[in-house]
Amino acid sequence: MRQKPVLLVVLLLLALGAGCTSTPENATPAPVLHYEQGNTSIPINVSEIPVRTFDVNATEVIEIVLADQRAGILLEGGWKIASVRTGFDYDLRTHVDVEFRSDEPSPSFFIEVDEQEGQTGWGRCNVPRWLGGPFAGPRPEDYHKDEAVRDGTNWWYVYDHHNDRVAMVYNGTTIIYLYPSYGTQWYETVGKTGDTRHLGAL
Numbered sequence: 001m002r003q004k005p006v007l008l009v010v011l012l013l014l015a016l017g018a019g020c021t022s023t024p025e026n027a028t029p030a031p032v033l034h035y036e037q038g039n040t041s042i043p044i045n046v047s048e049i050p051v052r053t054f055d056v057n058a059t060e061v062i063e064i065v066l067a068d069q070r071a072g073i074l075l076e077g078g079w080k081i082a083s084v085r086t087g088f089d090y091d092l093r094t095h096v097d098v099e100f101r102s103d104e105p106s107p108s109f110f111i112e113v114d115e116q117e118g119q120t121g122w123g124r125c126n127v128p129r130w131l132g133g134p135f136a137g138p139r140p141e142d143y144h145k146d147e148a149v150r151d152g153t154n155w156w157y158v159y160d161h162h163n164d165r166v167a168m169v170y171n172g173t174t175i176i177y178l179y180p181s182y183g184t185q186w187y188e189t190v191g192k193t194g195d196t197r198h199l200g201a202l
Helices: 002-017 056-066 068-077 185-187
Strands: 032-037 042-045 081-089 095-100 108-113 117-123 142-150 153-160 167-171 175-178
Touching: 002 095, 032 056, 032 068, 032 167, 056 068, 056 081, 056 108, 056 117, 068 081, 068 095, 068 108, 081 108, 117 153, 117 167, 142 175, 175 185
Parallel strands: none
Antiparallel strands: 032 042, 081 095, 095 108, 108 117, 142 153, 153 167, 167 175
């Protein structure tokens, strides 16, 4: 008979413990961030962005990248943040890449983020390079990029074969032109000199 009070106490503790289960930290809903520029406000729902890397605070990474002018150019041009993922440098060091894509079928543009330093790094478009000419091999079906050097700076031209146009011009740290509206005056007055379509690249 002495075992009954002990059994009741144990059952009572189990019942209380079941009601005190803690919520995991990673269950906290991710915030909705905003890109703000003048009268433009674009919401960024962090919880909808795939994170393909480990030990990274996606919210902090996106806050860092939103301060980069290139992110603003892409977002205002209709592109969206498509993923946060691990990237690799040439010396095999890892960094975080924030991927941007347009709603329509498009290449991706990646901006490197150094989470510890709180700053962005190089940017690049993930289309193959193609030089054109008789020895270049088959032209890529959808997009390609080619390089023009001006004043010691490498400018990358991204060509859209679906629409027979230049989709973007960029270097390592700057987007100079983005179809249809960003940098159009620059492209019309300066950028066309680096367009290789007249050499048969398209």
